Amino acid sequence: MTSPLTIQMHEADNVAIVANDGGLPEGTVLPSGLVLRDHVPQGHKVALVDLPADTAVLRYHVPIGYALQDIPAGSWVHERLLRMPPARELEGLPMATVPAPAREPLTGYTFQGYRNADGSVGTRNILAITQTVQCVAGVVEFAVERIKRELLPKYPHVDDVVGLAHTYGCGVAIDAPDAVIPIRTVRNISLNPNFGGEVMVVSLGCEKLQPERLMPPGVIPIADRRDAGAADAQGDPLDVVCLQDTQHVGFMSMIDSVMTQAKVHLERLNSRRRETVPASELVVGVQCGGSDAFSGVTANPAVGFCADLLVRAGATVMFSENTEVRDGIAQLTARASSPEVAEAMVREMAWYDAYLQRGRVDRSANTTPGNKKGGLSNIVEKAMGSIVKSGSSAISGVLSPGDKLARHQRGLIYAATPASDFICGTLQLAAGMNLHVFTTGRGTPYGLAECPVIKVATRSDLARRWHDLMDINAGQIADGEKSIEEMGWEMFRMMLDVASGRKTWAERHQLANALVLFNPAPVT
Amino acid sequence: MTSPLTIQMHEADNVAIVANDGGLPEGTVLPSGLVLRDHVPQGHKVALVDLPADTAVLRYHVPIGYALQDIPAGSWVHERLLRMPPARELEGLPMATVPAPAREPLTGYTFQGYRNADGSVGTRNILAITQTVQCVAGVVEFAVERIKRELLPKYPHVDDVVGLAHTYGCGVAIDAPDAVIPIRTVRNISLNPNFGGEVMVVSLGCEKLQPERLMPPGVIPIADRRDAGAADAQGDPLDVVCLQDTQHVGFMSMIDSVMTQAKVHLERLNSRRRETVPASELVVGVQCGGSDAFSGVTANPAVGFCADLLVRAGATVMFSENTEVRDGIAQLTARASSPEVAEAMVREMAWYDAYLQRGRVDRSANTTPGNKKGGLSNIVEKAMGSIVKSGSSAISGVLSPGDKLARHQRGLIYAATPASDFICGTLQLAAGMNLHVFTTGRGTPYGLAECPVIKVATRSDLARRWHDLMDINAGQIADGEKSIEEMGWEMFRMMLDVASGRKTWAERHQLANALVLFNPAPVT
């Protein structure tokens, strides 16, 4: 048997987690001499000292709960022994109090990307077909299959054709105050750098989300020459295939229209070539899902280290997941680059608190059975392990759900999103993400058709079993084979490779999940 | 030019709608001698008499609005000239006051269906793959494609293989009070009669919606021999492929597991044959979408007549769409078969009023730009045209969103759902629908993979242009070629044909929309 291995995140912590595969049996003697009083499963916590009732249980140097009873040293500290701390009030927070860490810029790192007319850079060269409404999704799916089969082979420099299907667009309260979120999300996804500025829209005709409401004049950078004054004959019309147009006679005429328009865009996309661009053109969205106690020990700290490298290289890194940062709000407002950024963080948290309250739940609704099984006692512990993905840079900006980054926005950005994997990924796509990093402890076959997803395993066991789904194994940190820094650098180099065209496992299998919109407004 | 044709729904109405293609020009003399003062577009209303300001504008013998100014006879009565009536209070309604119409039972009508072990009857013989969470959707999609290519040709009596993908299952507030709706919806869809009682589930492992929570012991009729007492070795386990199971090594092992389990069910489904069953085994969901003013004049009245035939034949007919019945609530509570049924209607309306109010909108958020363009001034007029789909039978039961019909429930049922086409269709599938009838005026390529959808055009122009998307042309009523009764009978006979295996247009093109869950609870 391998020797007992426990990981303590901070020297002041009074618990550590068990790293060994299969956990450690009762009676195990740790290197410190401590004897386990219970079997402690892998990823779960052991009390390093006696914890009298009401003691704060510290991990990441933060109280993740209070002992509900006396817990002797060597005991398994599971969620049923802990009382969860209340959520931090949103008043009186430290605002932009931590000075930005002084760090050497990282220069000379580049990747091979597709430079767009608006200056942004794609990591893939994809034809995306924007849809105003779910009504057209079946028709677009049919057309996309034919385009892939009949047209795509003739355009070898185009990576893929993707229908941006979603469930929004009609049967929704489109004038409700919160409807702005799903609408701008669909709009901004169609402007994602991986689609080369080639916007084509398929519309039904009678839907609430009319093409001109989805894509008002002026939103398509450079390519959009439509005039705000509309009737102007010089303006290019928005490229819309409207199924209800009277010119369409029979189903195949609709398919023909979509294919004819697709060809125009495929021609232009096919003429593009990758070119050398600085690493500062990366827009990386980081996320975790299917988390376990190792997420916050191996994969997420390595992502955090890599996030710092990216920021030093002048790139953009977005972290997200409202319910997983809520319990660390004081750390984050302190790290904001200005009081305005800190206030924007607070505004997003307050909005989400109110949203959850309307549905009669709170942030603790985040945790899953798998989290608990994996050793995460509650949302506070999960949050601390999630936030480390953000590294240690100053937070330089905040995006509301569905908002798009401005061209000048660089550095570490908080993109406010639910923690739901698909909703978070969808909103990061809308923000302009051209590369996605996703850490998982329990394992998920998550993928997106719109953007490459680098999947990071938190444990070697998962990386071994899911050898053709996990792109990188941060479990090597727990195994003592690599340091967090080494793993962070490995990720950074892999990001440059994948951004340059190297396929991820999900891409190789063409595994992709649905776009899932965040619609806090009612359906009708 | 064809002679001017207008349609008045009730002799007391003070407006009629123009039926002619392209509308009627200013100066047209109607057969009554009335001269049009404006061009009136097709489907739009003309004032039959002078309407002084504040006059109630009557259609279907119901005030659909009040004149905002004096409107002379012969004018085009569009939505900008009308003030919408407020919503009817939910107190003091007539409860079960209208006696059930006495009607001859219809006997001797049958179709060829698949009889299930629980007594229900499928109109198709489909293998459905239930999913606990969106995380597995990409893997299931990959597996379904392989099953269709490699296995399905060996099982000629199985119609199709369908992955029941949805966006629920994790990243949601699963213990929120309203979360019961999406959960029971996914559960009940998997029990739809078209799936033959063969339930197979693909689960990730760590998701919130665990397989045993989705499908607790006892929910699978007959086939489910699991015991509420659980640990009992005699019980058949729920058939679950769990991707995180340690037995899975590599992506292809997951695909193999899904295919291996699929074979077991395909074998059993393939041994089934259609048999003659009475028309009373039909469970028809009726819906309208992309509506225009003809919806309430041609297609919906014919559906209503057909609904009465179905009820006379002992079948089940569900109508739905909360925001489209809200303004007719007094008619509907009056038609309830008992005060309890009327109270259930009121309960659903009150719940939905509150739901919309939480999102700061009301039932008027229902109407679309296409509705208005098609001549529907507001939700009151739209509602009156929508409700006629229910025919004139007594309302014998009410289902909450996602609920499943009891085996004994027959007759006309109000299945409370949003009006959103996909959400309504999804909830009717959960209720146990084995045949769907969908009327459309503006035109939509709507389809479902789980159940045949008969699409009814409200206008001949649409039926001509969309000749391979519309299954039946109710526009013949406006053309004076068929009566509502004749069209209703034609629909009834087509339903028996389609239920017996005749393919609809959407099935021939394999056009299908997404399942869209109704989740009024927060995401996390």
Ligand SMILES: [Ca+2]
């Ligand atoms: Ca997470």
Ligand SMILES: [Ca+2]
């Ligand atoms: Ca997540």
Ligand SMILES: [Ca+2]
């Ligand atoms: Ca048993």
Ligand SMILES: [Ca+2]
């Ligand atoms: Ca409708």
Ligand SMILES: [Ca+2]
């Ligand atoms: Ca509808």
